[in-house]
Amino acid sequence: MELMEAMKGRRSVRNFQDRMVPETQVRDILKVMDFSPNAGNRNSIRTVVLTNRDGIEYIGKAHTTIIRNFNRGIVSLPTEEAIEKSPSAFHNAPMVVALFGPKNFYFSPADAYILAQNMALAAYEQGVSTCIVGEVLNSLGTEKGQALQAAFGIPENFAPQAYVTMGYCKGPYPKRPSRHYADVIYR
Ligand SMILES: Cc1cc2nc3c(=O)[nH]c(=O)nc-3n(C[C@H](O)[C@H](O)[C@H](O)COP(=O)(O)O)c2cc1C
Numbered sequence: 001m002e003l004m005e006a007m008k009g010r011r012s013v014r015n016f017q018d019r020m021v022p023e024t025q026v027r028d029i030l031k032v033m034d035f036s037p038n039a040g041n042r043n044s045i046r047t048v049v050l051t052n053r054d055g056i057e058y059i060g061k062a063h064t065t066i067i068r069n070f071n072r073g074i075v076s077l078p079t080e081e082a083i084e085k086s087p088s089a090f091h092n093a094p095m096v097v098a099l100f101g102p103k104n105f106y107f108s109p110a111d112a113y114i115l116a117q118n119m120a121l122a123a124y125e126q127g128v129s130t131c132i133v134g135e136v137l138n139s140l141g142t143e144k145g146q147a148l149q150a151a152f153g154i155p156e157n158f159a160p161q162a163y164v165t166m167g168y169c170k171g172p173y174p175k176r177p178s179r180h181y182a183d184v185i186y187r
Contacts, residue, residue: 001125010120011174013129014091016167020051021095021128026166029126030097032118039107045115045161048152050096055148059098060088063139063163070136077142089133093165096133100154101161109135112161119164129169135160 021029026049033047050056064086065078090096099115101108113132120130138159140149146156 006121006124010124011176012131013169013174014131015170016091016093016129017170018094019168021166025126025128029119029122029128032122033115036115036118038111038114044102044105044108045111046100046154046158048098048100048154050098056090056093056096057088058144058148059139060090061086062142062145063089063133066137066139080144090163090165094167097164097166098160099162100158103157103159108161116162116164123166128166131165133163133165135162
């Protein structure tokens with residue numbers, strides 16, 4: 001597939017079939033990591049492919065709760081009860097690629113989002129649907145979240161920077177949303 005064709009055709013998918021993308025295919029998609037630009041070529045992003053339903057649900061719900069609180073001016077960590085009641089930011093994705101970066105590195109978010117978009121394009125080329133889910137604060141900041149992060153083998157000085165949900169689109173593929181970019185100034 002031509003690059004431009006993939007860039008024009010890829011859409012954010014938020015409704016997934018209940019089946020996993022095979023591991024070999026996911027690993028193939030994640031090879032974009034070996035070719036993506038990254039600040040200082042430090043290769044500092046660490047990637048965890050989440051396939052455990054409970055883990056995905058917990059992080060997705062924590063993500064929604066933290067963003068909702070943030071929008072209401074609440075910066076303290078949410079309670080487990082509030083998390084449990086929230087919908088998941090990951091929709092019904094069967095798997096989620098979590099991109100962790102060092103907390104004290106200015107370019108961690110930039111590195112993560114460049115990888116996320118490259119993954120989304122590589123996935124689209126292979127018939128796999130994705131949605132980039134932005135990380136605003138730290139969805140793994142709770143005690144339970146930190147325990148999950150430790151179980152992934154990701155050190156405490158790392159935080160999630162972005163997520164890419166992955167799976168097969170259920171129902172019609174989304175239509176291209178309208179864009180509102182102003183005209184480019186060219187002098
Ligand atoms: C930085 C960033 C953060 C995003 N965060 C979310 C998110 O939290 N939830 C979501 O459903 N989509 C998220 N998206 C997807 C956008 O909503 C989507 O790209 C946009 O609506 C345009 O649609 P398209 O991707 O189909 O072209 C995010 C995209 C970017 C680039």
